[in-house]
Amino acid sequence: MSKIGYLIIVVVLIAAAALFIASQRPQAAAPQQTATAIAAPRQHVVLYMATTTSVKDTGLLDVLIPDFERWAAERGYDVEVRYSAVGTGQALLMAARGDVDVVLVHAPALERRYLENGTLKCRDVVAYNFFIVVGPRGDPAGARGTSAAEAFKKIAEAKAPFVSRGDRSGTHLKELSLWREAIGREPDPKVDTWYISAGAGMGQTLLLANEKRAYALTDVGTWLRYRDKLDQLEVVVPAAPDLINIYSFAIVKPSPAARLMAQYMLTRGQEVIGNLTVAGQPLFTPISRADPKALEWIKPAIFGPSCVG
Amino acid sequence: MSAELVGIVLNSVYVSAVPALISAVVGTPAALWLHMRGGRLAAALKALFNGLVGVPTVLLGLLLYLLLARSGPLGGLGILYTLEAVVVGHTLLVLPLYLSYALTALEGVDPRVRELAEMFGLGKATLLKIYLREAAGGLAGAVAASYGRALGELGIALMLGGDIRYKTRVLTTAVAHETMLGNWDVAIQLGVILLVMAVAVSAVVTALGFKYRG
Numbered sequence: 210m211s212k213i214g215y216l217i218i219v220v221v222l223i224a225a226a227a228l229f230i231a232s233q234r235p236q237a238a239a240p241q242q243t244a245t246a247i248a249a250p251r252q253h254v255v256l257y258m259a260t261t262t263s264v265k266d267t268g269l270l271d272v273l274i275p276d277f278e279r280w281a282a283e284r285g286y287d288v289e290v291r292y293s294a295v296g297t298g299q300a301l302l303m304a305a306r307g308d309v310d311v312v313l314v315h316a317p318a319l320e321r322r323y324l325e326n327g328t329l330k331c332r333d334v335v336a337y338n339f340f341i342v343v344g345p346r347g348d349p350a351g352a353r354g355t356s357a358a359e360a361f362k363k364i365a366e367a368k369a370p371f372v373s374r375g376d377r378s379g380t381h382l383k384e385l386s387l388w389r390e391a392i393g394r395e396p397d398p399k400v401d402t403w404y405i406s407a408g409a410g411m412g413q414t415l416l417l418a419n420e421k422r423a424y425a426l427t428d429v430g431t432w433l434r435y436r437d438k439l440d441q442l443e444v445v446v447p448a449a450p451d452l453i454n455i456y457s458f459a460i461v462k463p464s465p466a467a468r469l470m471a472q473y474m475l476t477r478g479q480e481v482i483g484n485l486t487v488a489g490q491p492l493f494t495p496i497s498r499a500d501p502k503a504l505e506w507i508k509p510a511i512f513g514p515s516c517v518g
Numbered sequence: 519m520s521a522e523l524v525g526i527v528l529n530s531v532y533v534s535a536v537p538a539l540i541s542a543v544v545g546t547p548a549a550l551w552l553h554m555r556g557g558r559l560a561a562a563l564k565a566l567f568n569g570l571v572g573v574p575t576v577l578l579g580l581l582l583y584l585l586l587a588r589s590g591p592l593g594g595l596g597i598l599y600t601l602e603a604v605v606v607g608h609t610l611l612v613l614p615l616y617l618s619y620a621l622t623a624l625e626g627v628d629p630r631v632r633e634l635a636e637m638f639g640l641g642k643a644t645l646l647k648i649y650l651r652e653a654a655g656g657l658a659g660a661v662a663a664s665y666g667r668a669l670g671e672l673g674i675a676l677m678l679g680g681d682i683r684y685k686t687r688v689l690t691t692a693v694a695h696e697t698m699l700g701n702w703d704v705a706i707q708l709g710v711i712l713l714v715m716a717v718a719v720s721a722v723v724t725a726l727g728f729k730y731r732g
Contacts (some may be wrong), residue, residue: 248611257599291599434699435699
């Protein structure tokens with residue numbers, strides 16, 4: 210029996226152990242032990258969050274979550290956020306099953322229903338941006354210069370290819386309500402061959418629309434983030450009141466950590482959200498910086514008890 | 519290499535090397551026992567392992583997700599969306615693969631070894647040692663295959679790990695993420711790293727297996 214064999218097993222085991230410890234360290238070391246006045250029991254709390262793909266694809270979560278964890282650590286809380294980026298519909302279903310503590314979603318009508326059935330305990334509008342309709346260069350359906358609903362009507366009449374998220378996300382729900390307004394029904398991907406149901410996140414849907422030279426409804430944030438890869442597409446219907454896209458933060462299971470996150474979202478988080486830009490253009494407007502006109506449009510979407518105060 | 523990339527690579531190594539090692543540590547005695555025992559049970563289990571080799575990872579991911587979700591029976595563990603959950607998933611994924619390969623390797627050992635050992639009255643421990651030595655190449659191949667399978671796996675890593683940046687992002691989920699973002703250059707670079715890691719470890723482990731055999 211060669212000694213090399215044993216030696217190698219030992220070395221590999223040590224390496225695995227070292228890797229395991231190394232992978233643990235950043236989490237353990239991150240919150241500094243500051244003796245603040247509000248020194249709550251410093252226990253490691255895991256906060257589960259369900260969000261929409263748009264906030265992941267735009268990179269908002271990448272800056273927001275680490276910043277929140279640092280901010281919480283400064284206040285004596287050792288909080289770790291684990292998120293799952295799915296569509297708004299799925300995020301709220303996860304909330305209903307009790308799998309998440311908080312959600313960051315953008316479908317006010319759906320949120321109202323979950324608020325009423327008790328899944329969401331409280332809710333705050335934190336930011337907004339706009340949906341836009343994008344389409345192939347040259348605008349084969351002649352949809353430009355109209356309202357979103359009229360543009361949709363022209364796309365349907367021309368049977369021009371349209372890529373739908375098809376994932377019950379906030380954007381998809383918005384798109385379906387626009388279809389109902391435009392042609393009195395939701396397109397059926399089985400019959401309407403021009404209607405492509407992607408079942409994908411916003412970014413991937415835009416890439417698909419670019420490949421197929423198709424129209425699509427998108428949020429401005431994802432559009433800006435992907436624009437340099439979408440050489441076949443351009444904006445057909447720009448930001449308009451009926452295309453406002455409102456993001457809100459809601460608590461499913463109240464806890465000090467969840468309340469802390471709600472507080473963060475309306476204070477320091479506002480700054481972080483507002484500072485996220487692509488090529489100098491902000492992706493989201495935090496609610497604290499909303500201009501009066503937009504505030505008018507947002508007003509109907511402010512309902513339910515607030516999570517702070 | 520940026521610190522983030524190093525972290526992603528380390529995460530990848532962690533969720534592939536640990537399941538491969540667990541498989542080797544648990545699977546080798548099990549395979550030896552089954553092979554020595556022989557008979558219908560061994561044949562049936564081998565057929566089962568062979569079948570499980572092809573289990574769709576999304577199905578395994580879904581089942582584990584339902585188990586580990588907070589509303590699921592093992593929700594209390596609180597390991598969903600951690601690397602540990604991915605390790606559990608990958609271990610369940612590669613253990614049948616390891617067992618299947620290990621049993622094949624043991625079957626490749628000349629049956630006369632056993633007869634000779636009995637003839638010379640060698641003890642059971644010596645016999646097992648000879649078997650391990652004779653099958654070393656095949657067992658090393660089984661470890662390499664397990665490692666490679668776990669390293670290149672996407673479904674479980676995505677469903678149980680969640681592709682959380684700095685925490686549970688591994689090479690495969692990073693490739694998927696960058697592809698979805700349309701960053702094909704980065705995705706290709708990550709893919710090359712993935713390929714190099716799979717081939718290099720496989721080559722080293724296989725070489726060690728032959729060396730051990732002598």
